[in-house]
Amino acid sequence: MNDLATRLRQLLDSEGLAHLVLYDRDTAKVVLDAATETPEDSSGFPQVSRAHERTGRQLYYILEELEPDFAELRTGALIRTVLRVPTGSVFYYFIEQGFHLYGATPAVDRLDELDLMMAESVNELRTAVRYSPLDFGSFFSRPGAAVAASLTGPPASSPVAEEEGDPEESEDTDETADTDETAGYVSQKPAETTDASDILQAALDVRGLHYVAYYRDPHTPFVADVFRHPALEKFFRGPTPDQRRDKYGRMGQLLPGVVRRMNVSLHAIMRGELSQVVLDVEQGAVYFHALPDRRFLVGVTLDQSMVAGADRQMARLGRELART
Incomplete structure (x- = not known):
């Protein structure tokens, strides 16, 4: 777990991915923050780390309730969730059964870049334990990349x-x-x-x-x-x-109703209401x-x-x- 924490810490950046939490279901196994000096709670744990750890756990419960809906649609597992508010974003990535990686950023203009960083890191974790990579957000799909590039120009009819x-x-x-x-x-x-x-x-x-x-x-x-x-x-x-x-x-x-519950969870870490949610399945x-x-x-x-x-x-x- 220490080696894993070291690898994840390389992702941290106070203006980028400022908070990371690795979960085994609803239990935080690794909690990392870019800021090194923050107020601590009564147990000596950084308050900001505790807030993100709780937010990620609550998000796990909310997203678990959506799994039967996607199972009925036969679209595969929920592999990536993106929550965007005016003051930043939260990413929640599936690694393998039971394991997820939570990331939060205050950035509002580097979201595609940071999302891709999360996707690449999670696929590195998957391949390290002999799982195949996943095409999170179509970042690794050539057709998807071509469409994304074309959409930077005039809208297609x-x-x-x-x-x-x-x-x-x-x-x-x-x-x-x-x-x-x-x-x-x-x-x-x-x-x-x-x-x-x-x-x-x-x-x-x-x-x-x-x-x-x-x-x-x-x-x-x-x-x-x-x-x-x-x-x-x-x-x-x-x-x-x-x-x-x-x-x-x-x-x-x-x-x-799902978004209202997400907003309650996010209020502990970010200002503003959710404007966009992406539920990316297989x-x-x-x-x-x-x-x-x-x-x-x-x-x-x-x-x-x-x-x-x-x-x-x-x-x-x-x-x-x-x-x-």
Whole structure:
């Protein structure tokens, strides 16, 4: 364990990854902080270390409750979680069964770099005990890297719209989903129509976001997806498009409560409320973005090689909806 602590300490940087905790389930095995002189509690343990150790343990309990939902979707284990607040971020990485690495940073402009550092270090730990590396966040996937690089330029238009015509030409009903089997496009929305449906359709991309849901309240979301697109057939050997759509809808109703609990845990270590959550599983990811006036946005990519690119697409979509 001392050798492991030495390796992890190399990651620490007061302006980067300032706090690291290695857990065996809910038990902290290694607790490290970049700051060397901090106030101590009554047991002689640094107060800041204790706060992060408790936050990571509470996060473990919250994320464990989500495991059955991902098991039902057959998307594999939850391997990486990213929590972003205005004053920093928390990373929570799966190493092997029962073992996780928690990292926290006050940085707000180096998150991709620090996230990648965590991913590389965790894969080094995995290979040291003869486990295969994992493609956390699509950082190690060439297709994912290419998409991420392309998204630094002008936003790409939806290939569904490009290949199959303008989605506005279809007619939606207020009570049922409207499905175009040829385009592989499904749109659902509540009775009141707004520009949100057009914004969601434009965000969909078979090379990135495959499902988006915009909640102005917890019960009547605007939902759009490309689950029936032929390019995505390989992702539906288990749950059907309808089953996935239903499950992500139920997760959308569940996530605000999960995020509230996460906020309570984070208040001990960071100021501000959660703005973004990434739940990265072995096959794809689920994204949550908080919006003004208690609105929120949920997105999904089914393709692990597209996780980084879909994350950026979600950020753009969130900024656009925040202005509506």
